[in-house]
Amino acid sequence: xxxxxxxxxxxxxxxxxxxxxxxxxxxxxxxxxxxxxxxxxxxxxxxxxxxxxxxxxxxxxxxxxxxxxxxxxxxxxxxxxxxxxxxxxxxxxxxxxxxxxxxxxxxxxxxxxxxxxxxxxxxxxxxxxxxxxxxxxxxxxxxxxxxxxxxxxxxxxxxxxxxxxxxxxxxxxxxxxxxxxxxxxxxxxxxxxxxxxxxxxxxxxxxxxxxxxxxxxxxxxxxxxxxxxxxxxxxxxxxxxxxxxxxxxxxxxxxxxxxxxxxxxxxxxxxxxxxxxxxxxxxxxxxxxxxxxxxxxxxxxxxxxxxxxxxxxxxxxxxxxxxxxxxxxxxxxxxxxxxxxxxxxxxxxxxxxxxxxxxxxxxxxxxxxxxxxxxxxxxxxxxxxxxxxxxxxxxxxxxxxxxxxxxxxxxxxxxxxxxxxxxxxxxxxxxxxxxxxxxxxxxxxxxxxxxxx
Amino acid sequence: xxxxxxxxxxxxxxxxxxxxxxxxxxxxxxxxxxxxxxxxxxxxxxxxxxxxxxxxxxxxxxxxxxxxxxxxxxxxxxxxxxxxxxxxxxxxxxxxxxxxxxxxxxxxxxxxxxxxxxxxxxxxxxxxxxxxxxxxxxxxxxxxxxxxxxxxxxxxxxxxxxxxxxxxxxxxxxxxxxxxxxxxxxxxxxxxxxxxxxxxxxxxxxxxxxxxxxxxxxxxxxxxxxxxxxxxxxxxxxxxxxxxxxxxxxxxxxxxxxxxxxxxxxxxxxxxxxxxxxxxxxxxxxxxxxxxxxxxxxxxxxxxxxxxxxxxxxxxxxxxxxxxxxxxxxxxxx
Numbered sequence: 159x160x161x162x163x164x165x166x167x168x169x170x171x172x173x174x175x176x177x178x179x180x181x182x183x184x185x186x187x188x189x190x191x192x193x194x195x196x197x198x199x200x201x202x203x204x205x206x207x208x209x210x211x212x213x214x215x216x217x218x219x220x221x222x223x224x225x226x227x228x229x230x231x232x233x234x235x236x237x238x239x240x241x242x243x244x245x246x247x248x249x250x251x252x253x254x255x256x257x258x259x260x261x262x263x264x265x266x267x268x269x270x271x272x273x274x275x276x277x278x279x280x281x282x283x284x285x286x287x288x289x290x291x292x293x294x295x296x297x298x299x300x301x302x303x304x305x306x307x308x309x310x311x312x313x314x315x316x317x318x319x320x321x322x323x324x325x326x327x328x329x330x331x332x333x334x335x336x337x338x339x340x341x342x343x344x345x346x347x348x349x350x351x352x353x354x355x356x357x358x359x360x361x362x363x364x365x366x367x368x369x370x371x372x373x374x375x376x377x378x379x380x381x382x383x384x385x386x387x388x389x390x391x392x393x394x395x396x397x398x399x400x401x402x403x404x405x406x407x408x409x410x411x412x413x414x415x416x417x418x419x420x421x422x423x424x425x426x427x428x429x430x431x432x433x434x435x436x437x438x439x440x441x442x443x444x445x446x447x448x449x450x451x452x453x454x455x456x457x458x459x460x461x462x463x464x465x466x467x468x469x470x471x472x473x474x475x476x477x478x479x480x481x482x483x484x485x486x487x488x489x490x491x492x493x494x495x496x497x498x499x500x501x502x503x504x505x506x507x508x509x510x511x512x513x514x515x516x517x518x519x520x521x522x523x524x525x526x527x528x529x530x531x532x533x534x535x536x537x538x539x540x541x542x543x544x545x546x547x548x549x550x551x552x553x554x555x556x557x558x559x560x561x562x563x564x565x566x567x568x569x570x571x572x573x574x575x576x577x578x579x580x581x582x583x584x585x586x587x588x589x590x591x592x593x594x595x596x597x598x599x600x601x602x603x604x605x606x607x608x609x610x611x
Numbered sequence: 612x613x614x615x616x617x618x619x620x621x622x623x624x625x626x627x628x629x630x631x632x633x634x635x636x637x638x639x640x641x642x643x644x645x646x647x648x649x650x651x652x653x654x655x656x657x658x659x660x661x662x663x664x665x666x667x668x669x670x671x672x673x674x675x676x677x678x679x680x681x682x683x684x685x686x687x688x689x690x691x692x693x694x695x696x697x698x699x700x701x702x703x704x705x706x707x708x709x710x711x712x713x714x715x716x717x718x719x720x721x722x723x724x725x726x727x728x729x730x731x732x733x734x735x736x737x738x739x740x741x742x743x744x745x746x747x748x749x750x751x752x753x754x755x756x757x758x759x760x761x762x763x764x765x766x767x768x769x770x771x772x773x774x775x776x777x778x779x780x781x782x783x784x785x786x787x788x789x790x791x792x793x794x795x796x797x798x799x800x801x802x803x804x805x806x807x808x809x810x811x812x813x814x815x816x817x818x819x820x821x822x823x824x825x826x827x828x829x830x831x832x833x834x835x836x837x838x839x840x841x842x843x844x845x846x847x848x849x850x851x852x853x854x855x856x857x858x859x860x861x862x863x864x865x866x867x868x869x870x871x872x873x874x875x876x877x878x879x880x881x882x883x884x885x886x887x888x889x890x891x892x893x894x895x896x897x898x899x900x901x902x903x904x905x906x907x908x909x910x911x912x913x914x915x916x917x918x919x920x921x922x923x924x925x926x927x928x929x930x931x932x933x934x935x936x937x938x939x940x941x942x943x944x945x
Contacts, residue, residue, distance in 0.1 A: 218716045224669060225712035229705045231679050236698050239691025242683060247909040250684030254913045257673070257680045258920040265673045266924070266931045269666030277934050322906055551695045561702045568706070572713060579720050 179223030185350040187291030204369035240549030260297035306335035349520025354378030356517020366588035382492035405459035407534035417460035481526035621904035624685035635674035644780020646737020663787035704743035710736030745772030771810015778803035782870035
């Protein structure tokens with residue numbers, strides 16, 4: 159097979175596997191801080207139990223994120239040497255700042271956050287939690303800056319075929335960066351809140367009514383219910399930004415073949431790129447014009463304006479619909495759960511059963527969203543500057559195919575093991591309930607505050 | 612040679628990258644080594660061994676990300692050339708690092724019956740990662756030669772680096788443990804030390820003969836004189852450490868950190884020798900650091916950040932090591 163498509167699949171597989179874990183750690187760090195601060199304020203040990211259950215998930219997710227991230231820093235060189243040769247002057251400093259300002263901070267204080275509860279004062283331990291959570295967020299900032307610059311490059315000039323930085327402010331705050339950053343941080347918040355709500359619902363179904371279960375369940379459900387409408391609004395703004403800067407991506411997302419007014423909103427279709435039409439189309443008249451231009455006669459860009467220069471339609475169209483569909487389901491589930499928790503202080507069994515698989519809804523929506531935006535950037539690697547096909551390295555297709563196969567097997571096995579551990583931790587917490595040991599408090603360590611202090 | 616920024620910046624970054632690689636090899640060396648030593652340790656000892664590295668391994672591995680990151684951002688041309696030439700060993704290194712990195716966490720969280728499986732994965736991952744690093748070093752020394760001779764030499768260096776890491780791991784255990792395990796670690800150190808010394812001698816002998824350019828650099832007067840402290844000092848340190856292993860552990864645990872520091876010094880000497888041999892090339896005999904470097908304005912903006920942040924990183928890394936100083940106790944999430 160062609161090394162280009164194999165390298166693309168390999169990088170896609172690696173980055174898809176990788177993003178699963180940062181999308182958990184970015185927000186989970188802040189949730190852990192919330193648990194910790196509630197414990198500091200109330201002295202209620204149930205908060206600390208919730209902390210200890212979820213800090214294990216954090217540690218595991220962090221390790222998975224680190225090792226899969228190391229893989230990617232090597233793959234820039236092994237598979238895409240053309241990328242750094244062409245835009246290394248821009249991408250290099252952004253990656254360097256991510257390593258310097260985020261990676262070391264997270265890694266150094268993670269040890270203290272995980273194992274240092276009895277070795278440092280409670281205040282230092284809280285500070286370590288803040289620094290780790292902050293580190294994950296700063297890391298997200300830099301990598302989103304780089305990704306957004308690849309989508310909507312700014313602040314550079316080409317000299318002898320190589321990009322040179324002219325204005326770093328314009329590079330960092332490129333047109334799509336603020337929208338993408340907000341969208342991703344909210345996505346992380348939703349991923350974590352549904353994960354917490356889902357695993358707590360599993361404990362609920364196993365008859366666990368302990369205080370720590372309730373605290374985690376409420377935190378997950380209410381956070382999700384608050385974040386989802388904000389995310390829908392932020393996503394809409396992000397879409398309008400894409401319409402302005404990458405109209406060909408919007409045309410592919412909507413499977414709109416011809417530029418014009420009164421463009422319908424296609425709910426279902428099988429886009430056929432060869433025939434340039436949609437099969438089995440189900441659409442709302444004028445819908446796309448209304449959403450994108452706020453007028454039924456608004457002109458929406460079509461794929462006919464970008465012959466040979468637009469992304470593949472089928473995957474972009476469908477991954478966008480999977481993302482939006484998952485988002486709507488998240489809205490329904492989180493608001494119903496919030497309603498029952500507020501009104502009845504309980505969950506109906508069918509809803510709890512639905513919430514368990516929804517624990518992974520954040521992953522699904524995040525992946526679908528990234529596929530939309532990344533495949534939607536094709537055929538460019540850096541819009542208007544570097545084509546994906548021109549960046550691939552001179553590695554034999556057989557090498558790429560072999561390593562890809564091993565990576566895929568490894569990732570599937572690791573995912574099974576990871577999910578197995580999550581369920582195991584939830585069931586163990588359900589079995590222990592409020593009787594689980596609380597080592598730091600129990601042992602009355604040197605600097606550990608007594609309850610209520 | 613004029614000392615203007617376009618000349619100096621690549622030089623500074625070559626130095627920073629060398630520093631990052633050296634710190635990585637020393638720090639991740641001991642935790643990879645402890646993974647290798649899992650092969651000869653008993654179940655009960657393995658928990659203590661993990662506790663001796665648990666809070667550190669993550670930060671240790673970040674130095675590899677920094678080293679590769681600096682290669683990527685400061686010498687983009689070299690990054691592509693080296694990593695495409697080493698495609699399969701890089702893949703094996705990553706495979707090893709993934710396996711051992713996740714095994715660290717899984718072994719502590721899975722039901723008790725499955726712990727054994729993750730211990731074995733931790734061992735296998737550590738061995739693969741160490742061998743892959745050694746193989747890459749060997750092939751790199753020979754100028755990215757992947758003919759039969761290159762592969763054979765790479766395999767030799769792979770075994771020796773694994774032994775050197777095992778020695779580092781044993782030295783770290785002497786510092787972090789006590790009692791029976793500490794005594795065992797002294798015996799492990801003695802065995803690994805022999806293999807490591809042999810390996811270092813082999814690499815030193817092979818390097819000048821692999822490249823006429825390096826041969827000329829080593830065996831001319833008076834450079835030979837300036838260079839001679841490196842092998843002599845290394846040999847003295849090896850011999851001294853070997854003698855020490857017959858007296859360790861000492862009463863009241865004096866000098867428990869000395870073996871580790873001695874090994875770190877030997878690593879630094881060997882590294883200095885390599886750096887001297889390859890300067891000014893970043894891809895042996897093909898690309899110099901100036902030919903491979905990024906634009907000066909991009910290097911300048913990275914340097915500005917590095918100068919501010921690197922001392923802070925080193926400061927809080929020391930702090931983290933201090934928090935977990937002393938003998939290792941069982942790790943708990945508290």
